[in-house]
Amino acid sequence: MSDARSVSSNGKAAGYVTFNIDGSFRPALFELGRLPTPIYTDGPGKATGVNAGGEVVGWYQQGGSTQAFRWKNQSLTTLPGLGGGSSHAAAINNRSEIVGWSEAAPGVVHAAYFYNGKVHDLGRWGGVNAQATAINENGDIVGFREVVVNGATVRQGVRMVRGRKPVLLRPPKGFDALVPLSINEKGDVAGYLHKAGGLAFETQAFTLIGGDFERLSTDRCCTGFPSSANAINNARQSVGQKFDGNADPRQRARLWTADGQPVALDALPEALASGWYALGEATSINDRGVIVGVGQTDQRNVRAYMLVPKK
Template sequence: MPLVSPRTLLTAAAATVATLTTLAPAPAAASPHTYRVIDLGTLSGGDGAATAMNDRGDIVGWSTVASGARHAVLWRHGVITDLGVLPGDTDSTAVDVNEFGDVAITSFGTDYLTRAVLWRDGHLLDLGTLGGENSVAIGVNDRRQVLGTSEPGGDMPHRFLWRNGVFTDLGREYFYEFTSDFNNSGDVVGGFNVPPQDYPCTCVGGRLRDGVFTQIGGEALGVNNRGQVVGSADGRAFRWQNGTLTDLGTLGGSWSRATAINDRGVVVGLSTTTSQWHPFLWRNGVMTDLTTRGVLVTDTIEDINIRGQLVGARANRPVLFR
């Protein structure tokens, strides 16, 4: 992938941004099965959360140990594995897992320095940096690429792709920008500061594909392997594909936000009702309030796989919703 500065990408985007369709509300009722809530178990500290899962059912996240430190963990076939920390560090958290079982981790210690790490076949691999002191892992795909951020020496953080020891620099992640997700094609989504790049940020959701930026709008929070992007625009959850932005509706309130999408196009997120925020699932044009299907208002939902299983946390415990 050629190195292209974000300013060049964002300037070129004006001529390539797809026309967005008028938002049209979706229905707000459906009847999926009630979820069975499974506590995944923790290490000796007792607290934890699940952050991501693959389609095989591997789940990753973090759990506290007896000292109170957090360690990255993997749950597989009902067994929890402590993935550890880099030498000299005290804490780590796992953020993603691919279909090979590779786990993307960020490890850190009392010096507040962070390192992107890949756990593969029982071993932790320090991915290094772009020249500075820090790197952070965001995801890992089935091409065994790791998405993350790292600062070159003396510069602000850059987005990067890492594979087999080789970094591809995707350009600066400017102040107030963010990087949220990517897919097997290497599409990267997040928030980008577009021209005129006013302070603090004229930020919009967008996608980087092979060095080309496409503006989506709002905030882009997740992407699947079909290239469908989810997020929130003008306070409403959306799903975007090939220039078409679909409003997913709400649960009766004014606001909603989509946070994750699987390869079947099923979306999870949060929406206001007439009184408070509730977790939702959106499928085939219909939004369902998950609190009517065994999920609590206080539960967090972090990911959904192709089988429709959900992972997250309940009362500081890692859980699977199946």
């Protein structure tokens, strides 16, 4: 199988591929017209980000820990951690700035910024743990902190504009948790909301544009199924998926236009005509409108896909 998790401004994609060997999956770089380029890490791993220069970031397993990495020009470099064990690279911009997280002590996770071979501790943002999830070309960062509320762990969104202190992104009424997954150059944010104590898939996609929250409907009739918005571009188009427990795949790809209107990508006629059974989770979109994700070519074969807008 294959899975694409990120797309660069010039259409390179990163994710992972699986092999029929012990340990199975490895990070990979995808480019149109070429076979995937596996990144041969010491253990199973996934790529989570890629920039226009072809730098790929992600993580791989080492025993009971994970190790953040950067890969460029066929060379793999491990990223330094904060000394506590596991680390994870989540995203990279075109200035080679990387964000993610690192354990400062076993079980104590801090948001982290990696640049020029060094790791910078972003701290826990006032929580018990914190993770950075995305960075834009300006160097603005989003992520979340974890706090305990009435015995339940709640993730609270954080946005840190370059040169300023981190600010909490408070969820709208009716929700306890907010997890940002993407930030564009305008500072707009996309991600998901949920209530404390809810199941992992019981989430609601949102965008935060100019200070205004919008809950994204999955279908034109209503808010509908549980959902997540995984990425937003500078045209304020966002992509993600709805969760349909009765479907296969259960994740069904969605595009939301700048005004929040949903577009069902899972049954896109062009995809079905080219042999796809269904397009699942849409993971990333660039400013050209190129979308990547993972779907099924039949009810068994899982493959990475790329949607390229018609000229």
